[in-house]
Amino acid sequence: MKAFQRMTKVHPNLASPQRNLLQLTDQGSRREEAEVLTVWRKSLLFNCSGFTVYDAKGNLVFRVDNYGSGCKSEIVLMDATGKPLLSIRKKRQLSLGDHWVIYNGEDSTNPLLSVKHHVSMRHKKSLADVTPFFPSSSSSSFMVEGSYMQRCCILQNNEGQHVAEIRRKEVATSSGGVNFGDDVFQLVVQPEINMCLAMGIVIALDQMTASRPYLIRSWSS
Template sequence: MKAFQRMKKVHPSLTSVQSDLRQVNNQESRREEAEVLTVWRKSLLFNCSGFTVYDAKGNLVFRVDNYGSDCKSEVVLMDATGKPLFSIRKKRQLNLGYHWVIYNKEDSTNPLLSVKRHTTMRNKKSLAEVTPFAPSLSTSSFLAEGSYAQRCCTFQNNEGTQVAEIRRKEVLTSSGGVNFGDDVFQLVVEPEIDTCLAMGIVIALDQMAASRPYLMRSWSS
């Protein structure tokens, strides 16, 4: 709980797509074990909504600070210093409803990934599909399955390998387990996917849930 009391200032900045994806891949190759992040669905800034994310040592690693409602047309994922990593924007598709597009940093011209509701009736566990905008981009497609509303879902790559998991955070005490509820949960990220990209997908799922909460709840049952 000490980590939740940490406060840091925000100083956003920006730049290019392919070089950052190479950087992401280099980071992935150096990480050999799963990383467990604690995600707090709350901004450190007064009168803001958003996310505050800590690593297993209690260090602040990511943050999101939104003014106004939870459902925004654009959300920026930042590192601990306030440097933009990804922008997640809500976009309308032709006659296909909305999808959430992940851009590099604060770029608006080179989309990386599209996150949209998975509508097939064959797999009722499917929550959303994540697809790259261009085959040349060095990232995989992903499928989110389970229930984001219940903080119980997994991400699988196009080979069917589980690369990340959202699960409720619990702490064991002498009197049993303590559940932190919906606003504090864990994001377990395997070496096959970068932590900031996994967090970007989590934000897209959260925005999807905020835009149509009743539908998301029905998918969760």
């Protein structure tokens, strides 16, 4: 109950009806303006870990509910009704950095994107590389720069265009600004990238860099 009350202070319209946000490759629903999402690193369900994501109007749009028991071999991003949108899995391999794979829905055979932790002393600002898993994929390549742990990083495409940004959420008050800390932040998504994919990349980044990981930590293929 306390968690619910805390979230209503972030966005009051907790019970607002959600809208049918996106389809993974539907170009017909292309947005004309940036969407500002509020990401809460907590599930609304009791005894669960995960994410709860709201749009600028306070409508619930994405959620991750990872139960304490049962299968934990994947992280599933769902819409507000619980429909699986993406599955994010860690690929176990012999390398210096983490490698996460994003699948469409609950599919386990056709990966969409590869998210690899960037390990380089020459490019210290680069955090991760995001590439389509197959050359024929319509998805673009991206690079993540900045610090996810500081909630200050950008996602840019292969043309150098900033298509998404992670930043701290602050609310202005009469006595000054209120910072919600690391567990509540904003994800600004430009029209050039699908919001669902952007949130999937955020989940992969969270698993790569979080100081207190609480979702799954391994998956082998």
